[in-house]
Amino acid sequence: MPRVLLIEDDASIQRFVEFALEEMPLDLLIAGSVQEALGLLAQGPVDLILTDLMLPGESGIDLLEHLRQHPEVAGAARAVVFSAGLTVPIQAQLQALGVWRMLSKPISVMDLIACVEEAVGLTSATEDDTNAGKAPSETLSPAEVAAVQAHFNGDTAFFLLYRGTCVTQFAKDIVTGDQAAATLDLMGLRRLGHSLKTVLQTLGEAAASQQGKALELAAEQADGHTSLLYWTELKASLQALMQRLQPR
Structure with missing residues (x-):
């Protein structure tokens, strides 16, 4: 294997x-x-x-x-x-x-x-996209629908499963970011911004993804003051996303 x-x-x-x-x-x-x-x-x-x-x-x-x-x-x-x-x-x-x-x-x-x-050297098995086009168990925004098509091959169930794991991880990311901010660990903030911009874009959260990118660039330029401001904004976006997506 x-x-x-x-x-x-x-x-x-x-x-x-x-x-x-x-x-x-x-x-x-x-x-x-x-x-x-x-x-x-x-x-x-x-x-x-x-x-x-x-x-x-x-x-x-x-x-x-x-x-x-x-x-x-x-x-x-x-x-x-x-x-x-x-x-x-x-x-x-x-x-x-x-x-x-x-x-x-x-x-x-x-x-x-x-x-x-x-x-x-594996050969792909031909399968029907059984999840593609299925009605989701919850209403998705147009940006999320686009993300399902762009990154998840139209598989809404996969998107929802992945999004759930990301929401759980966001709580850990906030702790990591707060620790990096408290010690002005710019490399840590840069890595966090770099990772979150990709994850958030994959989920169809374009505005928050741009905040991650801005944090990454500010930390890369060793701009501590601006990095802390961008982290505060990104943290607020993560918290709002977690609150919006938590099970009712």
């Missing part, structure tokens, strides 16, 4: 990948950092390495550099970068590092599945 190693520190994005690939005949390993990933690679070969770029400690670039210098670590595994930061210079750098494919966040379920299937 093919083995896929996901290197991603954001719990919500981990779950998105888990849900997307759960019906595929493969073993999915998950690491939250480069060091965890190297530890898993030391335990046995994998067929696909799917990595984010912005990670705690060493980055995805650092991992790819290490694998290029020590090819025996990755073996025959293909490397795919899964990131929201694929600028033109970054893409050129990744190509030079021998990356097999680059996927931009947020991604559709079908695009992710197709990439994994091709990478590990």
